[in-house]
Amino acid sequence: MKLGLSLGYQTAWSTPADHLALAQEADRLGYSVVWAAEAYGSDSVSILSWIAGQTSRIDVGSAVMQIPARTPAATAMTAATIDTFSGGRFRLGLGVSGPQVSEGWHGVRFGAPLGRTREYVDIVRMALSRSRVEYRGEHYTLPLPDGPGKALKLSFRPPRADIPIYLAAVGPKNLELAGEITDGWLAIFYAPDLADGYLASVAAGRARAGRELAGFDVVASVPVATGDDEAACADRIRPHAALYVGGMGSRKQNFYHQIAVRMGYPAEAAEVQELYLTGRQRDAAAAVPHDFIDRTSLIGPKSKIKDGIQRYAESGVTTLSAHLFTPDLPSSVATLRTLAEAYEAAGVG
Structure with a gap:
């Protein structure tokens, strides 16, 4: 690699x-x-x-x-x-x-x-x-x-x-x-x-x-x-994940939202999307599961x-x-x- x-x-x-x-x-x-x-x-x-x-x-x-x-x-x-x-x-x-x-x-x-x-x-x-x-x-x-x-x-x-x-x-x-x-x-x-x-x-x-x-x-x-602070590292990535899972597209068609659903986070992805599309981007970022970030990122x-x-x-x-x-x-x-x-x-x- x-x-x-x-x-x-x-x-x-x-x-x-x-x-x-x-x-x-x-x-x-x-x-x-x-x-x-x-x-x-x-x-x-x-x-x-x-x-x-x-x-x-x-x-x-x-x-x-x-x-x-x-x-x-x-x-x-x-x-x-x-x-x-x-x-x-x-x-x-x-x-x-x-x-x-x-x-x-x-x-x-x-x-x-x-x-x-x-x-x-x-x-x-x-x-x-x-x-x-x-x-x-x-x-x-x-x-x-x-x-x-x-x-x-x-x-x-x-x-x-x-x-x-x-x-x-x-x-x-x-x-x-x-x-x-x-x-x-x-x-x-x-x-x-x-x-x-x-x-x-x-x-x-x-x-x-x-x-x-x-x-x-x-x-x-x-x-x-x-x-050294893994949670703080994840917090730096949260807005990015929320933008893609919640805001890249519409409620009907968002390919990145579908990735999160296929990964096993249907309820969490729906919450992130609802928060993001109703103007609550900070709340959407906070709602991104830590596990989602840890599985798709290098943090710590x-x-x-x-x-x-x-x-x-x-x-x-x-x-x-x-x-x-x-x-x-x-x-x-x-x-x-x-x-x-x-x-x-x-x-x-």
């Missing part, structure tokens, strides 16, 4: 300079990859391009580039460009986002996410291979049949035609799709004790494509808060962090990407170093 760093996206309490400093420290410490996200604020492409130009060894990955935000061809162009000027260090993570962002921000209907994703990845791979892009699908048709468009191919030769593609997935069917058509899974709220179920879905998709699970990158984005002193790293590795995670919950840049850098030390002590590399 390797270590990675999940930066998320820019917020009111983070700066591009902080993100760059963390990426450079992770590069120095030997982390394998740094990921950037996007929702409806900062985009992942700009941040990763900036970081790639100021690091030397660490891979840069999108977690994710939103499928409704770009055509498949635009995504292929972007991936090929970043991979070229980074010297082959780009990883392309994709996700459909959710209906609120897809339809409210991008103006793209959310229906049939599995079918759209399959066709999208097909076209991206076709473009990256420098084949002429001709596609007749249910959701995408290239070129358009009733106009002057013609089949084109990527006009320059990037260093790799096989840029690794990852899929952000939470449900069993989406996990199967990730296993079938991509090179890795971007996981959130990954509980090692439930890994057999996750990986069975991935393995089913791999088998459908005639491939083994070996070589597939299971990337868990894991909240990390270090310190270095010795407990080391044991947790071993647990993730034994469960089948191949890249543990730390999502740091720290109050400032110095403590973030210190946490990166503590995590690297615990990783070495765990002996899972």
Whole structure:
């Protein structure tokens, strides 16, 4: 198992300079990859391009580039460009986002996410291979049949035609799709004790494509808060968990809420959602079960962090990407170093 760093996206309490400093420290410490996200604020492409130009060894990955935000061809162009000027260090993570962002921000209907994703990845791979892009699908048709468009191919030769593609997935069917058509899974709220179920879905998709699970990158984005007071560490993560379980979506459709339900917290998830959606975010954070955080995060002193790293590795995670919950840049850098030390002590590399 390797270590990675999940930066998320820019917020009111983070700066591009902080993100760059963390990426450079992770590069120095030997982390394998740094990921950037996007929702409806900062985009992942700009941040990763900036970081790639100021690091030397660490891979840069999108977690994710939103499928409704770009055509498949635009995504292929972007991936090929970043991979070229980074010297082959780009990883392309994709996700459909959710209906609120897809339809409210991008103006793209959310229906049939599995079918759209399959066709999208097909076209991206076709473009990256420098084949002429001709596609007749249910959701995408290239070129358009009733106009002057013609089949084109990527006009320059990037260093790799096989840029690794990852899929952000939470449900069993989406996990199967990730296993079938991509090179890795971007996981959130990954509980090692439930890994057999996750990986069975991935393995089913791999088998459908005639491939083994070996070589597939299971990337868990894991909240990390270090310190001697375990409860205080969990409290730093609570608002994040409440936002996703309670506020990312509507009462009818929230994929992260469904994760908590599948983990065995239906009543608690319903309470968190009700509190969050009625404007009581602090109460929602307080209602997140400690056990939910403990099962999906690394919290506490270095010795407990080391044991947790071993647990993730034994469960089948191949890249543990730390999502740091720290109050400032110095403590973030210190946490990166503590995590690297615990990783070495765990002996899972």
